Amino acid sequence: MKQHLWINGEYVEATDYHLLKSPYDQEIICEVAKASHEQVKNAIESAREGFKKLKELPAHKRADILEGVVHRLEKNKEECAELIAKEASKPLKAARGEVDRTIMTYKFASQEARKLYGESIPMDAAPGGEGRVAYTVKEPLGVIGAITPFNFPMNLVAHKVGPAIAAGNAVVLKPASQTPLSAYKIAQYFHEAGLPEGALNVITGSGSTVGSVLTKSSEVKMITFTGSPEVGTKIREEAGLKRVTLELGSNSAVIVDKDTNLSEIVPRIVTGSFVYQGQVCISVQRIFVHEDIIEEFKERFISETKKLTLGNPLNEETDVSAMISPDDIDRALNWINEAKKEGAELLYGGEKQDYMLIPTVLADAPLSTKVSCEEVFAPVVHINSFETFEEAIKNVNDSQYGLQAGVFTNHVGRAFAAAQQLEVGGVMINDIPTFRVDHMPYGGVKNSGMGREGIQYAVEEMTELKLVSFKLN
Ligand code: NAP
Numbered sequence: 001m002k003q004h005l006w007i008n009g010e011y012v013e014a015t016d017y018h019l020l021k022s023p024y025d026q027e028i029i030c031e032v033a034k035a036s037h038e039q040v041k042n043a044i045e046s047a048r049e050g051f052k053k054l055k056e057l058p059a060h061k062r063a064d065i066l067e068g069v070v071h072r073l074e075k076n077k078e079e080c081a082e083l084i085a086k087e088a089s090k091p092l093k094a095a096r097g098e099v100d101r102t103i104m105t106y107k108f109a110s111q112e113a114r115k116l117y118g119e120s121i122p123m124d125a126a127p128g129g130e131g132r133v134a135y136t137v138k139e140p141l142g143v144i145g146a147i148t149p150f151n152f153p154m155n156l157v158a159h160k161v162g163p164a165i166a167a168g169n170a171v172v173l174k175p176a177s178q179t180p181l182s183a184y185k186i187a188q189y190f191h192e193a194g195l196p197e198g199a200l201n202v203i204t205g206s207g208s209t210v211g212s213v214l215t216k217s218s219e220v221k222m223i224t225f226t227g228s229p230e231v232g233t234k235i236r237e238e239a240g241l242k243r244v245t246l247e248l249g250s251n252s253a254v255i256v257d258k259d260t261n262l263s264e265i266v267p268r269i270v271t272g273s274f275v276y277q278g279q280v281c282i283s284v285q286r287i288f289v290h291e292d293i294i295e296e297f298k299e300r301f302i303s304e305t306k307k308l309t310l311g312n313p314l315n316e317e318t319d320v321s322a323m324i325s326p327d328d329i330d331r332a333l334n335w336i337n338e339a340k341k342e343g344a345e346l347l348y349g350g351e352k353q354d355y356m357l358i359p360t361v362l363a364d365a366p367l368s369t370k371v372s373c374e375e376v377f378a379p380v381v382h383i384n385s386f387e388t389f390e391e392a393i394k395n396v397n398d399s400q401y402g403l404q405a406g407v408f409t410n411h412v413g414r415a416f417a418a419a420q421q422l423e424v425g426g427v428m429i430n431d432i433p434t435f436r437v438d439h440m441p442y443g444g445v446k447n448s449g450m451g452r453e454g455i456q457y458a459v460e461e462m463t464e465l466k467l468v469s470f471k472l473n
Helices: 037-055 059-075 077-088 092-113 155-166 181-192 207-216 229-238 262-278 291-306 326-341 389-397 412-421 455-461
Strands: 005-007 010-012 016-021 028-034 132-140 143-147 170-174 200-202 220-226 243-247 253-256 286-290 345-348 360-363 380-386 404-408 426-429 463-471
Touching: 005 037, 005 181, 028 181, 037 132, 037 143, 037 170, 037 200, 037 207, 059 077, 059 092, 059 155, 059 181, 077 092, 077 181, 092 155, 092 455, 143 155, 143 207, 155 170, 155 181, 155 220, 155 455, 170 207, 181 200, 207 220, 207 229, 220 229, 220 455, 229 243, 243 455, 253 262, 253 389, 262 291, 262 380, 286 291, 286 389, 291 345, 291 360, 291 380, 326 345, 326 360, 326 380, 380 389, 389 412, 404 412, 412 426, 455 463
Parallel strands: 143 170, 143 220, 170 200, 220 243, 253 286, 253 404, 286 380, 360 380, 404 426
Antiparallel strands: 005 010, 005 200, 016 028, 132 463, 345 360
């Protein structure tokens, strides 16, 4: 099967195609189009025309289209989950969870489309402002370039396309090369739901060529990007004066205070560490446990980790499957070895099995080693102890990243101190940093990015505020 490009409401053949292989067994899934420069430009031009058509659509029609996508996702849940499982090697259980979340994301987008309003401005609050009636409106930007990563191929597309369409923008979407099929599926659902031709275009091909044309184009008014800090930095450099939001990586941490109930929280932290092979931007990577309970914590953590089933993502019982690429396994193994050399103790894992990396638990990794200070993006965690809560907060903050952090404590004062002092975009008290629902404001500080997602917040980023002032008489 060949997956063509989606431009101006129809499939368009490319001259080149690349073989899409399953990360689990390297079997060929299909051939995927590689857009030429000219085709990227055509997609942008088609989006410009699509934007004009979107302008004609009242808010309730845009809301209905987004609802239409929700209905199609609900009707085809299992097919969508299998698609994600195949192209991303995401275990079916987690893939189903992603489809459920995608449905919620488009539901929120549909609601947002109906409440795009500004405010009235009391102009007479300033001397000289008397005799005027003024208000603001939120206007769409025009063409938005959306560039998405492999790890949530359906829901992270939804976090860009949903608010963009809700606000009346047209989109050129460039999904990750390893996970294009979920994106093309969504384009088909939008088409069936009545989205005007050109309002959503999907182009595939290597990020550094196809993505770059999009980023540099003066016709594109905004780039919304989710992916690695390296690529995010490049995009920021290339984008010039256009608006840019960046949702980047992290090395998320969790603090476990001494008074916590380990039987309850350890299974949750194991899930936050190893769900989708740790390839989640808010995956637990650094675990700081009070010294009084660290031995019990480690024992329980290893025993819970051993319960995870490794295998084919399409098997019902699989918890952990293949990493996205063999190179990523090698990188993670190198980092594990570096940590061992620097004094970390390997408590579990540290080996590969076919295209999978066995969930790996290290103790006492120096905080300067890559498994701690870089984004590991693999099923690898380290557990270190702390003596005082202040020290734990300092360790969490000692990072170039700041997406989310989790804190388990029963002490109200320490919980508030953590909320105030942690340098992250979101603090989860009594939960893992991996917690996210799709309407909450979501985004990072430091090298974890700029701007916020969570439909309402993304709509803010994707609209321009216009002031209208009427001088009376
Ligand atoms: P990636 O390598 O940065 O790729 C992300 C997207 O950018 C892909 O579509 C990629 O295309 C494209 N791209 C690559 N080079 C480009 C360039 N020069 N110009 C424009 N686009 C370019 O990231 P990934 O490996 O797919 O995803 C993992 C990263 O995403 C991790 O760092 C993770 O933390 C982060 N992430 C962040 C969030 C968040 O919300 N903060 C959520 C999920 C993931 P190709 O696939 O063709 O290379």
